[in-house]
Amino acid sequence: MATPVKVYGPPLSTAVSRVLACLLEKDVDYQLITVNMSKGEHKKPDYLKIQPFAQVPAFQDESISLFESRAICRYITDKYPNKGNKGLYGTNPLEKASIDQWLEAEGQSFNPPSSALVFQLAFAPRMKIKPDERLIKQSEEKLAKVLDVYEKRLGESRYLAGDEFSLADLSHLPNAHYLVKATDRGELFTSRKNVGRWWDEISNRESWKKVVEMQNSPPR
Structure with missing residues (x-):
């Protein structure tokens, strides 16, 4: 074993x-x-x-x-x-390349502004840190532009890398979860028809539901 x-x-x-x-x-x-x-x-x-x-x-x-x-x-x-x-990471070179390019988009374009917003809006208040309003505004504007690109893409395919859920979609779950569930900026996702549909699908996968359960359980 x-x-x-x-x-x-x-x-x-x-x-x-x-x-x-x-x-x-x-x-x-x-x-x-x-x-x-x-x-x-x-x-x-x-x-x-x-x-x-x-x-x-x-x-x-x-x-x-x-x-x-x-x-x-x-x-x-x-x-x-x-x-x-x-098929989480594709089954042929073209699928892997498509997944990789959207993973890069997540890491390079989506993650910086979304991470800044998660910290400023979800974690800073808990840590008694004063939010940086200028950074929040800048990050929200940057994230909105990224999600506009996603909106177009998700109007063409069910998921970011194609018609099957992949690592590219999964990688977006952590930051998006906090923004939708723990801040007042959830409409960045839900107000966009295709992004909202996509978020609803990926956030309701059993794997992610189990992760959220772990997050909500008190540490042992």
Whole structure:
């Protein structure tokens, strides 16, 4: 029996939740290991050996260590092509290229403004940090432009990379979830017909529902 892979970090982390959603889609056994960042556990020598930037997630598969959520997801889908959702990272070079280009769009265009909004609107208030209104306005304008591109694309295909749910869609779930569920900027998604339809579909996948359950469960 294969040893479960290990994921280090809290489900509330957008990057950790991305990896968890991928593991659940692929039906890969895993062990989630809590890293208490408020106690500095992410800066301990043993942890820095597998995550040199002292962030989350960290990932171990026996002797292999990885630390960037999108790279981890690609690794999981390539190592377990025949488990779970077999088309999550495509089944031929053209599908993979299409998925990769939308993953790049997520990482380069969608993530910067959406991450800024998630922090400023969802996390800063909890941390008693005064929101940066200028940054919020700039980020909202940038994200709106990205979602306008998505709106056109999603009018042409069911999902970003084609007609099947893929890693490209999955990678958007963490930040979009916080913006829709934990801020007053959800209309950025829901007010756009095609983006709203797409968000409704991807956010109701069983894999993501399980991640949200973990986020809402008190830490053990």
